[in-house]
Amino acid sequence: MKLSHIVAALGGELRGEDRDIDRLASMEEAGAGQITFLANPKYRSQLDSTAAGAVIVKPALEEAASKVGRSLILAADPYLYFARVATLLNPQPAAVPGVHPRAVVGEGSVIAASTEVREMVSIGRHVTIGERCVIHPGVVIGDNVTIGDDALIYPNVSIYHGCRLGSRVILHAGAVIGADGFGLAWNTDRWFKIPQTGVVVIGDDVEVGANTTIDRGALKDTIIGEGVKLDNQIQLAHNVQVGAHTAMAGCAAVAGSTKIGARCTIGGAARIIGHLDIADGTHVGAGTLISKSIRQADAYTAVYxxxxxxxxxxxxxxxxxxxxxxxxxxxxxxxxxxxxxxxxPQP
Amino acid sequence: MKLSHIVAALGGELRGEDRDIDRLASMEEAGAGQITFLANPKYRSQLDSTAAGAVIVKPALEEAASKVGRSLILAADPYLYFARVATLLNPQPAAVPGVHPRAVVGEGSVIAASTEVREMVSIGRHVTIGERCVIHPGVVIGDNVTIGDDALIYPNVSIYHGCRLGSRVILHAGAVIGADGFGLAWNTDRWFKIPQTGVVVIGDDVEVGANTTIDRGALKDTIIGEGVKLDNQIQLAHNVQVGAHTAMAGCAAVAGSTKIGARCTIGGAARIIGHLDIADGTHVGAGTLISKSIRQADAYTAVYxxxxxxxxxxxxxxxxxxxxxxxxxxxxxxxxxxxxxxxxPQP
Amino acid sequence: MKLSHIVAALGGELRGEDRDIDRLASMEEAGAGQITFLANPKYRSQLDSTAAGAVIVKPALEEAASKVGRSLILAADPYLYFARVATLLNPQPAAVPGVHPRAVVGEGSVIAASTEVREMVSIGRHVTIGERCVIHPGVVIGDNVTIGDDALIYPNVSIYHGCRLGSRVILHAGAVIGADGFGLAWNTDRWFKIPQTGVVVIGDDVEVGANTTIDRGALKDTIIGEGVKLDNQIQLAHNVQVGAHTAMAGCAAVAGSTKIGARCTIGGAARIIGHLDIADGTHVGAGTLISKSIRQADAYTAVYxxxxxxxxxxxxxxxxxxxxxxxxxxxxxxxxxxxxxxxxPQP
Structure with a gap:
């Protein structure tokens, strides 16, 4: 792909030769047919040594960068621009419409004709799946589940009955949506299981990492807001609410009924106990245990x-x-x- | 369902009008056709504002509660009573007997006729499964496994060869029972794998959360006692023993050969190192690492x-x-x- | 199996009667037909009371042990010797060659005739699988994956497109290899997903525990060196590198681009943040969060x-x-x- 094609598609300004680019690479590894980017000023010295055919830089770096003799694309946010180039060069394969004969679909289910359902998929009764979704092998979808358009569900995901997923959701392999919350009442000499009658509601543009688990609600629902991004092996307990565009890194865990605000970032392996309120825009450090509600957005840490x-x-x-x-x-x-x-002595 | 029907089934005393109830709800969300409960005195003020048709309260609150004009059910333990009402209103669907033609069952296996085996289930050789179980799609059961009656095994669970599960066990999606323990001996310049020849033995009435893993024993077995409740993403290593009616919250982990007593509660993301003894009735706080045996039941915490x-x-x-x-x-x-x-100065 | 047969196969010296041994057992539980070992001097007193037919001991203990009247095998490293006896007595079942008719194999894939592919396995296009592998039910392998010889892949494992696995790898149930790394760029008011174009490369003799997740690289690959041993529920983020023969215990997690050296031991639930370098031979304690690069091999701890x-x-x-x-x-x-x-006062 020509650099001029990229700039035509994504904006930014091209400086220097209009080269052909086949893929992205890091500053150290990029060769003549590759494009790289400089987002972190810490790595600026690599600009002199990179063999990349083209570099995405901030406009302010144009003069310094142009001395190196590479082609440049000037962009206000080189990291975001790089992400967009990567998407342009690596489009998600389109769904191959149709339900594989080795999938099983329950009665009353409606699957859009443009959607791809692979072999060994089990879809329950009265399920609705929108347009252009891809459902990979080994996925099991319970009764009465609804899924929007353009969803991408990787192998061996399990979705329990009644859960509702928005459009453009991505669920990575092994994720479990809607298992019973951990609800128990002590009855003399043993635990009595409390039925979990809520579901999980997942908004549009949510991504869920591999082997992440999101429990269904006890009475009310567990709610994952629009644009939330969850990494691998995250555990969200029953009745948790996660506000729009919050991102949580791997192995984070949130106990029951806690409400996390919008646009928070939760570090890897952070733990948040139950029944708390976390303010919009809060940042929780990796490995930190949050034991009290946070009313004031700030960065919080608790690490030995x-x-x-x-x-x-x-x-x-x-x-x-x-x-x-x-x-x-x-x-x-x-x-x-x-x-x-x-x-x-006293005076 | 009439309130009088509930009281007839579960005990307690009805006060006020015998209304029709369709489901349970929280105090704030309940409407006229719904029943709620007051267990925590902290929420007593909500009694005045709830629109619920009926409220489960302690007998001591009868006078205060009756002023509000709702129907009441008087019960010694409103939370437990609520759990029992929930079970009455939301019965687990019964097994639909039969083995789906797209399941595979190995030779010598005996599956009770009342049990439901869904599509895409793989059952090995010489497996025994009791009455009225439900085995969801994607479950894989190894050779020589035995499962009691009324077990409920959710999608994509894997059970390795030789494991023995009791009656009324519930295994949530993605759980792995009986994978090899982490047994290694250093051999000059590399690890040598130690065969794990024990199995996992799971007692009656045990519930295992989504993506929880319980390893098989090395020489002896890993043993999960009767009535133990495990939340999601728990890791129990080889030769762990968990005493009857102990409950462990999400992401807890127990290293090899540790013996946890009966009726303990282990908080979310708590970690217990290997070769320890934890006394009956011990409470471990969320996020706490236990590094020594606990001889004396108490609450233990270790959190920054x-x-x-x-x-x-x-x-x-x-x-x-x-x-x-x-x-x-x-x-x-x-x-x-x-x-x-x-x-x-000295005298 | 005769003790003399064991010694002929594995070396060591037999002292006392050449008994028949059927299995291994712990010192306390072994009976006359069983063999046990004494590796830890702490348990030396058990030597007097064990009913084992034979005991593996260090040569230095010959005199003391022979008084007890058991048969002995003298071996320099009794724990390793025990591991090798266990392997001799419990050989891994050989693959039963052939692709089950209820497996699905995509076009252009080449599976060695000696390999066993069980029912409900999904193999994508242009996949290469070597000799004598066993692929258990529910495994899903994406396009263009390559797997060496003698691999053992347990149920419900998911391997994403393009990943490359060596020979003799063992992947336990529910493991996910090659899901997208957690790459996001903030775009005005929402996250923009960064395509993850690298793969996961796993060396020979690697074992991966149940429900462990290893993400594919963003631009470069995620690399797991030869002989690495990973326990259950480990999370390795994109572009992580793990050096040869490093062992990581359950629930450990490593954030993006961190490079762990060779022959390290990482304790259970240890967490290592991103973009660090960890020296060869480093030991990280259980539950410890590593927040800085480690240049000097030593034991590190950070536990409340x-x-x-x-x-x-x-x-x-x-x-x-x-x-x-x-x-x-x-x-x-x-x-x-x-x-x-x-x-x-001044002088």
């Missing part, structure tokens, strides 16, 4: 600082006596103050 | 307290010098004591 | 020490004021120094 095991041993045990240490410091302050008072 | 990232930065670095700080305080105490001793 | 909830409450809150406490101690030291200076 890493050390060699030997250093850790020399320090961690004292943590269990930190309260006593504070008391000892208080007593020292008092003692010193008294000594001071005794030395300075 | 959350803070804004800025506050965290201002504090966390000092943790790595906590041992030095303790030494400095000790020196101050000594110095102050000496100063004191010098000032007070 | 466990306590009863009451003790924890008495201490944890002070952590948020640790910086202030350090300042107070500094002031005390200064005040005491000044008091000292005032008391000692």
């Amino acid at each position: 600082p890493m050390a060699t095991h030997k250093e850790w041993l020399a320090n961690a045990a004292h943590l269990r006596h930190l309260g006593e240490l504070v008391t000892r410091v208080k007593q020292l302050e008092k003692a010193l103050q008294q000594a001071q008072d005794n030395k300075d | 307290p959350m803070a804004t990232h800025k506050e965290w930065l201002a504090n966390a670095a000092h943790l790595r010098h906590l041992g030095e700080l303790v030494t400095r305080v000790k020196q101050l105490e000594k110095a102050l004591q000496q100063a004191q001793d010098n000032k007070d | 020490p466990m306590a009863t909830h009451k003790e924890w409450l008495a201490n944890a809150a002070h952590l948020r004021h640790l910086g202030e406490l350090v300042t107070r101690v500094k002031q005390l030291e200064k005040a005491l120094q000044q008091a000292q200076d005032n008391k000692d």
Whole structure:
């Protein structure tokens, strides 16, 4: 693809020769037929050494970059521009319409003719699936599920009965949507299971990572807002709500009935306990456990600082006596103050 | 369903009009045809505003609640009563007996005639499955597995050869029972795999959450006691034992050969290292790492307290010098004591 | 199997009677027809009480052990020897060659005649699978995947298009290889998905645990070195590299582009953030979050020490004021120094 074709499709300004580009590559690895980008100023020195045929840079870098003799595309946000070029060069394969004879579709289900249902797919009764979806092998869809247009459901995903998914959702392999929430009441000497009668509602443009689990609601529904992006192995418990365009990294977990605001970023392996409210725009650090509601958008962290095991041993045990240490410091302050008072006689 | 019908089935006492109820709802969302409950005194004020047709309350609240003009069911444990009403209103669909022609069943396997085996199920050789089970599409059951009566196995569950499951077990989608434990011996310059020759034994009334994994034992078996409840994405390593009626929340993990007592509650994302003994009735907080055996039932916690990232930065670095700080305080105490001793001359 | 047969196959020296052995067992549980081992000196006292027919011990223990009247096998590394005996007694069942009629194989795929493809397997187009592999039911393999010889792929594994797996790999049930990495660029008011154009490359002799996920690379590939052993529910993000013979325990997670060295051991539920370099031979403790590159092989730990909830409450809150406490101690030291200076008049 010619650079001029890219600029015609995506905007930005071409500087230098109109080369042919076959794919994207990192600054260090790109060759003459490849395009790369400079988003992080930290890597600016790589500009001199890259063998890339073309580089996407900010307009402010035009002068510096043009000295290197590469073709340039000037774009306000090179990282986003690179993402858009990648999409242009790697279009998602279109659905091959039709239901494979080795799929099973229950009675009363309506699947758009433009949708592709692969072998070994099981679709329950009264399911509705929109246009141009691709349902990969091994997917199991329960009764009364609805799915919008252009959904992409990878192998071995399980969707329980009654869940409702929007358009352009992507569910990666092994994801489980709508399993029972963990609802139990103690009954004398054993647990009594509480039926989970809600469903999972997933908005448009949501992506769900591999082996991520989203439980159905107990009475109300579990709700994933529009544009939410979930990485792999995330666990969302019953009645959780995730606001629009929030992104959660791998292994994050949210306990029951917590409501996460819009446009939050939740770091990998972060944990949020149940029945909390997290303000729009909150950032939670990787590995952080959130134990209280957050009313004020900010970045939150709760991580034990890493050390060699030997250093850790020399320090961690004292943590269990930190309260006593504070008391000892208080007593020292008092003692010193008294000594001071005794030395300075009243006038 | 009439309230009188509910009381006839479940006990409790009806006060007020015998209304028709179609489903359960939360206090805020319930309408005239719905029943709700008041278990947590914190929400007592909602009693005045709820539009529910009926409310389940403790007998002690009868007077206060009856003023509101709703029908009441008096029950000693409203939360448990609500769970039982939910079960009455939402019965699990019965098995539709028979093996689907698109399932595969190996030779020598015996499946009760009342059991439902859906399409795309693979059952190995010499498998025994009891009465009234439902095996959902995509489930794979290895050779020599035995399953009791009334089991409910959701889509894409994998059960390895030789595992034994009790009656009324529920396995949610994507759960893996009996994969090899992580057994390795170092052999000069590489790992040597240790065959895992035990199985997983799961007692009656156990529920296993979506994408939870329970490894088979190395020499002995991994044993999950009667009535144990496991949430999603839990990892139980080889030779773990979990005592009867213990409940573990999502993303908890237990390393090899640890023995957890009966009636424990293990919080979400809690981790328990290997070769420990955890006493009956122990409570482990969410996100807590348990590194030593627990002989005394109590609640245990080990969580770094959350803070804004800025506050965290201002504090966390000092943790790595906590041992030095303790030494400095000790020196101050000594110095102050000496100063004191010098000032007070011996008599 | 005779002990003499074992020694003939595996080396070591037989002492005492040449008994028949049917299986391995732990020291406490072994009976007369069973063989056990003593690797950890901590368990040496069990030698006197075991009913095992034979015990594998270090040569140095020959004299002590022979008094007990059991047969002995002397081996330099009894644990490794035990692992090799276990393999001898429990050989992996050989593949039953052939593609099951209820599997689906796409055009252009080449599967060695000695390989077993079970029912409900879906294999895409232009896939290459080597000799003597066993592909269990429910496995889905995307287009253009290549797999070496003697691979063992358990039920419901999903392998995305283009991934390349070596020989003797073992993938446990529910593992997902090659799902999209979590690549997003913020575009005004929503996330823009970055196509993930790399693949996953897995070396020879790699084992991947149940429900573990390994994402495909963004531009470059995600690379798992030869002999790497991954336990269950591990998450490896896009462009991660894991060096040869590194072992990672259950629920460990590694964020994008991090490079882990060779022969590392990563503890259970350890987390390693993105874009780091971890030196060869590093040991990371269970539950530890690694937030900086590690240049020096050592053992690293970052775990909040466990306590009863009451003790924890008495201490944890002070952590948020640790910086202030350090300042107070500094002031005390200064005040005491000044008091000292005032008391000692200049000469």
